[in-house]
Amino acid sequence: MAKQVLITLLLLFISSTEVVEGTKKSYGIYDNKNNNSVKLFVFGDSYVDTGNTMQSRSYKPPYGMTYPGKPVGRFSDGRVLTDYIASFLKIQTPTAYVLRNSSTLQYGVNFAYAGTGVFQTSVDGPNMTVQIDSFEKLIQQNVYTKQDLESSVALVSASGNDYIAFVNKGNIIDIKSFTSSLINQLSMNVQRIHDLGINKIAIGLLIPIGCVPRITAITFHLSCVDILNLISVNHNQMLIQTVLQLNQQVGKSVFVTLDLYNAFLSTIETMQKQQKENSTRMNPLKSCCEEEGLTNSCGSVDDNGENKYTLCENPELSFFWDNLHPSQNGWHAVYTLLQSSLGQLIDKN
Template identity: 65%
Template sequence: MANQILSIISVLLFPFIIFTEVEGAKKSNRVYDSNTATKLFVFGDSYVDTGNFVHSESYKIPNGITFPGSPAGRFCDGRIITDYIASFLKIESPTPYRLRNSTNMQHGINFAYGGTGIFNTSIDGPNMTVQIDSFEKLIQQNIYTKMDLHSSIALVNAGGNDYTNALKTGRFFDLPAFTESLVEQISVNLNRIHSLGINKVAVGLLQPIGCLPALTLISFRTDCIGLLNSISKDHNKKLLEAIQKLNNQTDNSVFITLDLYNSFLSTIETMQKKRAENSTLMNPLQPCCDVKNLGDSCGSVDDKGEKKYSLCENPKVSFFWDNVHPSQNGWSAVYRMLQPSLAQLT
């Protein structure tokens, strides 16, 4: 059974991707001062990417059907957690890094890229270190001032793809050591973001990977897989300890955590209870955009243009959009649970 589970994980979780930087117009030398609204700088994976991974399903129908009405680079039918956090801060979602030369950057920059991680999880995709390198270059170009950064916020979410890659490369079988090295690198990255001038950093805890529709196939999508969720719990325990250590080294609590793990679980359990009372409600472990074959993605079509996926009747009652990403409805529910933590940012 263990080997079967590992095989399913390797096929179904986040695929490898290739990073291609898209150049825009001539570089802007505009400096944004501290009198403008708070800015949000985003680092991580597809959970927070709002449009950097051009050659992906995020730019294919039916993604974006709820918001903005067509594919816009989010791995979702609509808004994701980045959009909700930006709204909480009373700003627009920050510009994807690929559009940095042709779009207003006064609300910040989103460096996140689907499929990437803390370490290298794709052939040449921008891992978090590379994303922070890009951030530092903008600072060196005086796009943002130190005073500007002082009043800004960073959102960091990564780790899921690292565990997928660890499985493929064999490091999964030395999981404790891998988790230690992963959390150590996260700490280095978080400290570096702070050293560049950001005084508030929100860090997402790892989601319950045993609840992802890609993996609940093992239970016929009747329940989350506890064995796999224990990986997330162990990771989060070590990450919380590391963040506490980082905060002890600063005058103020620079780093806060966003508990995606319990927010996901609580929302799923609530939806399951409601469904037990009303069987017409959608199973929260069932993706709204469901692929017909393993390895396909939401938006895949065959050589004749025939869809390789099916859609639920109403995405607004789903929790998951596809095999790994929440729907807008799912993210909205998670966001509501995270608001007490987000209050620490303001």
């Protein structure tokens, strides 16, 4: 019985997969005169994507309504994790890879692409291996020097879409072995980033997937679904152990984990207490851009041009923007809790 419940819940989560079309273009070599000592290179999915997924709803209103005031490719009403980590490093947000020919690359490059994972989870979106391939090409083209890379930081945030794709194949019984293979591949990926010259790599832990509005809808947004959060817990325990081993191998603290799991839970719990004390506060388990049923309809209109979504009155009080992604307010709260870990990224030891 418990297994059937788990499968049902996971299938609900699967329905959230972002379907997008890739943008295929040919680009040349760049002349990047780099005067900034710290750069940020980003690899992952929609949680850190700042504009690479051009044929997606993130380029349609109401996305971007809080910042910068229009849709620019972020899956939020405003800033996402990438923006906050860039601000911590005292640099501007790095250029989305797809925009590299028309923007400065002095602050780094963001290779993240919505719907992608460590493995191939999107029809034509670049998985993490392909994203790292693109990074290596820039290095081969002498866009960045060895000194540039040594003083830079990489951000890695992926795996959620891998679990969606895995369960979609109906192999839920083998999830433990899948987690092991996923962590092994992720380990090889971050080692490769280090081998390419990056000495500080931040790796996001998997969020509590049982807390996203797509899932909490089955509890009427009253609570997270703990049985699904166990998937995240097991993933994170294995990842933390792997990172410890990697740092031991290199003899220094190259790899840093960002505890998104507890940052999400802590923020949600705090906001739930605030809601109990003040009924005008928004339920953190509900999305601000409320979508129809289980569809990804935020940003969509019907045949008559009418919105297929409704907006909350105060996005600045929400935690989730749509059924999967935090709002700017949510990301800011999470970032605030991550700052102690982020300090390790500027530690020269």
